[in-house]
Amino acid sequence: MILCIGNILNPTELETTIAKLEMAEFVDGKATAGWHARQVKHNTQLPQGSPALAIVRDIIDAALQRHALFQMAVRPYIVRPVTISRYDIGMSYGTHIDNALMYDPFMRSDVSMTIFLSDPTTYEGGELIIESTQGEVAFKLPAGSAIVYPSSTLHRVEAVTQGVRLAAVTWIQSLVRDPQQREILFDLDTARQTLFEASGKTPVFDLISKSHANLLRQWTEF
Numbered sequence: 001m002i003l004c005i006g007n008i009l010n011p012t013e014l015e016t017t018i019a020k021l022e023m024a025e026f027v028d029g030k031a032t033a034g035w036h037a038r039q040v041k042h043n044t045q046l047p048q049g050s051p052a053l054a055i056v057r058d059i060i061d062a063a064l065q066r067h068a069l070f071q072m073a074v075r076p077y078i079v080r081p082v083t084i085s086r087y088d089i090g091m092s093y094g095t096h097i098d099n100a101l102m103y104d105p106f107m108r109s110d111v112s113m114t115i116f117l118s119d120p121t122t123y124e125g126g127e128l129i130i131e132s133t134q135g136e137v138a139f140k141l142p143a144g145s146a147i148v149y150p151s152s153t154l155h156r157v158e159a160v161t162q163g164v165r166l167a168a169v170t171w172i173q174s175l176v177r178d179p180q181q182r183e184i185l186f187d188l189d190t191a192r193q194t195l196f197e198a199s200g201k202t203p204v205f206d207l208i209s210k211s212h213a214n215l216l217r218q219w220t221e222f
């Protein structure tokens with residue numbers, strides 16, 4: 001399931017984040033790419049130890065923890081501290097697959113996430129393109145919004161031709177490894193909440209809640 005989630009960051013958090021990034025120093029992004037992705041990665045990112053990185057990581061970490069839709073759709077077990085990337089004119093990230101295993105913390109990447117930080121009207125290009133069996137889909141979201149997608153997909157970032165694209169990216173090991181199972185749980189959870197809002201705690205709500213809880217029990221791993 002590919003899901004776009006609006007307003008991961010509120011306007012104040014976004015403003016603070018952008019202000020920190022405007023003053024920060026970025027370095028070549030190749031250092032954190034796998035050996036094959038390195039060949040096509042042409043961007044810059046905040047280095048470890050950057051004071052701005054620590055502040056922005058705290059902001060995003062708190063935002064993800066309180067975001068009910070993110071929690072429901074992704075079922076995070078381990079969320080990697082975000083990487084902050086910057087694409088100036090001419091920069092891009094060619095087609096690649098994200099590393100399956102990551103270290104510090106040691107984890108499996110099940111879900112990849114991009115939080116768009118720049119106002120999309122301020123830069124040209126820079127779409128995140130995700131390949132699927134139905135073809136390619138391009139995403140360029142409002143600042144503060146995020147896309148979550150299975151880490152099992154080939155994807156790329158188109159070259160920026162005007163302006164600057166700032167983004168936060170991270171990877172998540174989910175409690176539910178299989179994307180289809182995650183989607184079933186997400187649908188059931190959404191359905192039962194809608195039902196609850198419409199008619200309260202009815203016997204039908206209880207039955208769906210029971211199935212949801214029992215599937216979660218069957219499919220969760222940690």
Ligand SMILES: O=C(O)CCC(=O)C(=O)O
Binds near residue numbers: 085114167
């Ligand atoms: O910036 C993006 O939207 C995605 C970047 C990416 O694919 C990566 O860092 O592995």
Ligand SMILES: [Fe+2]
Binds near residue numbers: 096097098112155
């Ligand atoms: Fe990637």
